[in-house]
Amino acid sequence: MTLFPLLERVHGHVAVLGLAVLLHPVVTLRTRRGRGRWTQLSADLGALMLTIPACLGVAIYPTYRASVKPDLLLHAPNVAAAFETKEHLGAMAVALAVSGALVLRHPPSREAAWSLLLAAWLCGLAAGLIGIGVASFSPAGS
Amino acid sequence: MTARGALAAATFGLAFVGSYAAMRIAGWAAGEPDAAQVIATTHVPYGWRLAVAGLHGAVVALAVALGADPDRWLPRVPWLVLAVVGPSALAMVAFP
Numbered sequence: 001m002t003l004f005p006l007l008e009r010v011h012g013h014v015a016v017l018g019l020a021v022l023l024h025p026v027v028t029l030r031t032r033r034g035r036g037r038w039t040q041l042s043a044d045l046g047a048l049m050l051t052i053p054a055c056l057g058v059a060i061y062p063t064y065r066a067s068v069k070p071d072l073l074l075h076a077p078n079v080a081a082a083f084e085t086k087e088h089l090g091a092m093a094v095a096l097a098v099s100g101a102l103v104l105r106h107p108p109s110r111e112a113a114w115s116l117l118l119a120a121w122l123c124g125l126a127a128g129l130i131g132i133g134v135a136s137f138s139p140a141g142s
Numbered sequence: 143m144t145a146r147g148a149l150a151a152a153t154f155g156l157a158f159v160g161s162y163a164a165m166r167i168a169g170w171a172a173g174e175p176d177a178a179q180v181i182a183t184t185h186v187p188y189g190w191r192l193a194v195a196g197l198h199g200a201v202v203a204l205a206v207a208l209g210a211d212p213d214r215w216l217p218r219v220p221w222l223v224l225a226v227v228g229p230s231a232l233a234m235v236a237f238p
Contacts, residue, residue: 061186081238088166088234091192092159095199096227099155103219106148112219113148116155119227126231 004063007056012131015053015090019124022046022097025104026121029114040104043117047094047101050124054094057087076137083134089127096120145212150203152219153210156226158199163230165191170237 024042032039072080100116103109143151169187206215 058189058192061188065186084238085235087188088162088238089231091162091195092227092231092234095158095162095195096155096223099151099158102143102151103148105143106145109145109148109152109216109219112152112216115220115223116152119223123227123231 004060004067007060008135011053011056011060012128012135014049014056015124015131016128018046018049018053019121019128021049022117022121022124025100026114026117029104029110029117040101043097043101043104043113046117047097047120050094050097050120054090057090072134072137079134079137082130086127086130086134089123089130093120093124093127096123145216146207149210149212149216149219150207152216152222153206154199154203156219156222157202158195159230160226161198162191162195163233165194166237167233 021042023046025039025046028036028039028042069080069083072083096116097120100113100120103116104113106113169191174187
């Protein structure tokens with residue numbers, strides 16, 4: 001088994017977990033009056049758990065370009081285009097999640113932090129759904 | 143974290159997103175070759191966009207941290223998120 005399929009699956013799974021973790025501060029910043037310790041921790045953890053698969057994605061991208069993208073472009077150009085959109089949204093999600101987690105460290109700016117984290121979560125959700133669709137069409141290593 | 147730091151962090155995220163989307167749209171408008179016809183490239187545009195967007199974000203964040211009033215701008219961040227991220231994300235769907 002080559003490394004690419006393993007890294008591709010780790011990339012996807014950690015990203016989905018990161019989205020789940022990031023949902024916690026998105027919800028609790030609206031439902032609770034104060035900023036709890038777990039809210040900050042989950043924001044930090046969610047941002048980290050989105051950054052890690054993003055770095056993995058950058059690392060495996062050359063292999064994707066060489067071994068997966070040509071087949072996708074040949075047989076399913078719409079899927080290849082969707083993958084490109086996933087990359088864009090994923091990058092945006094990471095930047096917004098990191099900035100939101102940092103802004104949350106200034107408690108009076110919880111509204112600003114919430115908006116950044118919500119935007120990150122929505123971009124990440126869209127990227128994740130597209131990624132699942134692309135992965136189901138073209139399994140890694142095939 | 144200070145209010146200036148929070149504003150700088152928010153600005154970084156927004157500037158990154160706006161810069162990235164602008165670069166992608168500029169690349170599309172400049173006529174990037176059809177990816178299906180490209181068999182080899184000397185660089186990866188995606189990597190360049192990430193790096194330059196990060197640089198833009200950092201520079202703008204620094205400028206805002208030094209010059210802007212955080213008490214005036216931090217309350218406006220949610221509206222700026224809506225104004226910057228919304229159209230940028232939709233543009234990335236339109237220009238894959």
